[in-house]
Amino acid sequence: MSRYCTLHLEGDALPFDLDRTLSCGQVFRWEKKGHWWCGVLGQKPVLIRQEGDLLHFSGAPEEDISRYFDLDLDLEEILAGFPDDPILLQAIDSAYGLRIVRQPAWECTASYIVATFANIPGIQTRLKLLCERFGERIGDGHTAFPSPEKLAASPLCDIRSCRVGYRDKYLCGTAAILSADHGWEERIAALPYRDARRELLRLPGVGKKVADCILLFAFHRFEAVPVDVWIDRIMRTHYLEEDTRYSYDRIADAARQIFGPNAGYAQEYLFAAREMIPDMRKK
DNA sequence: CAGGTC
DNA sequence: ACTGG
Numbered sequence: 320m321s322r323y324c325t326l327h328l329e330g331d332a333l334p335f336d337l338d339r340t341l342s343c344g345q346v347f348r349w350e351k352k353g354h355w356w357c358g359v360l361g362q363k364p365v366l367i368r369q370e371g372d373l374l375h376f377s378g379a380p381e382e383d384i385s386r387y388f389d390l391d392l393d394l395e396e397i398l399a400g401f402p403d404d405p406i407l408l409q410a411i412d413s414a415y416g417l418r419i420v421r422q423p424a425w426e427c428t429a430s431y432i433v434a435t436f437a438n439i440p441g442i443q444t445r446l447k448l449l450c451e452r453f454g455e456r457i458g459d460g461h462t463a464f465p466s467p468e469k470l471a472a473s474p475l476c477d478i479r480s481c482r483v484g485y486r487d488k489y490l491c492g493t494a495a496i497l498s499a500d501h502g503w504e505e506r507i508a509a510l511p512y513r514d515a516r517r518e519l520l521r522l523p524g525v526g527k528k529v530a531d532c533i534l535l536f537a538f539h540r541f542e543a544v545p546v547d548v549w550i551d552r553i554m555r556t557h558y559l560e561e562d563t564r565y566s567y568d569r570i571a572d573a574a575r576q577i578f579g580p581n582a583g584y585a586q587e588y589l590f591a592a593r594e595m596i597p598d599m600r601k602k
Numbered sequence: 603c604a605g606g607t608c
Numbered sequence: 609a610c611t612g613g
Contacts, residue, residue: 344605431605438604440613484610489607526607547605590605604613 323366326374326381332390336416337369340388343417343591345536347430347443348450348464357461360387364461389418389539397541397581406557407578407585410592417591419536419584424504425497426464427537432490432524433483434532441482448481470494489524496522507534512542527567531583541583544571549593550586556598 328335341349341356349358355366365378376384385391398411422430433449434442453469454462470478471494479487497503507515512534519530527546534543544550546567554570555561558577565573571582578585589596 432607435606436604436609437606437611438613441604441611444612479610482611486607486610524607528606532605545605549605593605604611608609 323375323377324381326376326384326390328372328374328390331393331395332385333372334394334416335369335374335388335390335418336414337367337374337388339414339417339591340420343414343587344439345587346420346422347434347439347446348426359457359461359463360384362455362457362463364457364459387421389421392418394418397584400581401578401585406553406596407589410588410596413595414588414591417588419539419541419587421539422537423464424507424533424537425467428493428497428519428522428525428529428533429464429467429470429490431529431532431536432493433486435486435524435526435529445482449478449483452477452481467494467498471498486524492523493525508538512540515540516543527571531571535583535587541581542575543583544574544586545583546570546574547590549590550574552598553589553593553596557596 337356349356354368356368358365360379360383363378365376367374367376367384374384401407401411430442430446433445449465450462453465453473457463470491473491475487475491478491483490507518510518515534515538516527516530519525519533520527531543531545534540535545551570554574555563555565559565559570559573574586575582
């Protein structure tokens with residue numbers, strides 16, 4: 320491991336909370352060992368820890384760290400731009416400093432395909448198995464995320480052996496399409512939100528929720544609002560009508576209407592605080 | 603029962 | 609439908 324560097328957090332880089340950012344369930348491959356978070360950035364193992372407004376790290380240049388954690392984003396302004404409602408304010412307070420990281424697009428896509436209808440520990444196990452089975456060794460016992468080419472060329476039974484169940488064919492199918500489609504990231508990035516989502520929806524295993532996760536977490540389209548069971552419940556309980564069923568887009572549109580153009584960020588804070596937000600059953 | 607999709 | 613915390 321290379322030498323350690325320290326980044327002094329100031330200006331737009333504040334607020335920033337590394338623990339909340341890496342443990343909120345947006346990324347699945349970081350592991351905390353003692354004070355240090357261990358993960359992979361690009362193709363390199365990285366160690367990182369926060370001490371107040373100091374960010375200590377090794378294994379990657381400062382520019383990569385700053386870009387990954389989106390430290391040039393004026394998060395304070397985004398949070399200040401949200402409406403003044405008690406539920407969201409409580410969520411912001413409890414997860415203050417959480418930043419949406421810039422996930423590599425393929426890793427994000429593959430992760431959320433295998434994440435459907437599963438819980439977070441299960442997702443972590445699956446991704447670890449996939450990385451060990453198909454990822455390139457990059458030293459220190461770390462592996463890079465498996466390339467789409469590698470997964471596209473692997474038998475379904477090998478993929479399924481990583482406990483992904485029926486999602487094996489989605490993962491393999493999407494890997495095949497994307498590995499043959501050089502430039503897909505640039506194309507998605509250049510499209511307006513609706514068109515970008517329509518494009519992603521053509522991938523097997525990618526529905527509206529997964530597509531919105533990809534757009535929010537990899538492409539930083541903050542108008543993308545992934546609506547999972549938790550967000551559905553929170554929106555119906557506190558912002559819509561509890562006993563009514565709403566379509567996916569109806570809830571996402573309501574979120575954009577209520578929270579504005581950065582509704583995706585509001586979604587992430589509500590998700591992070593999901594356990595603390597009152598459930599309708601408890602009322 | 604868990605951050606849905608076909 | 610898989611799968612396991």
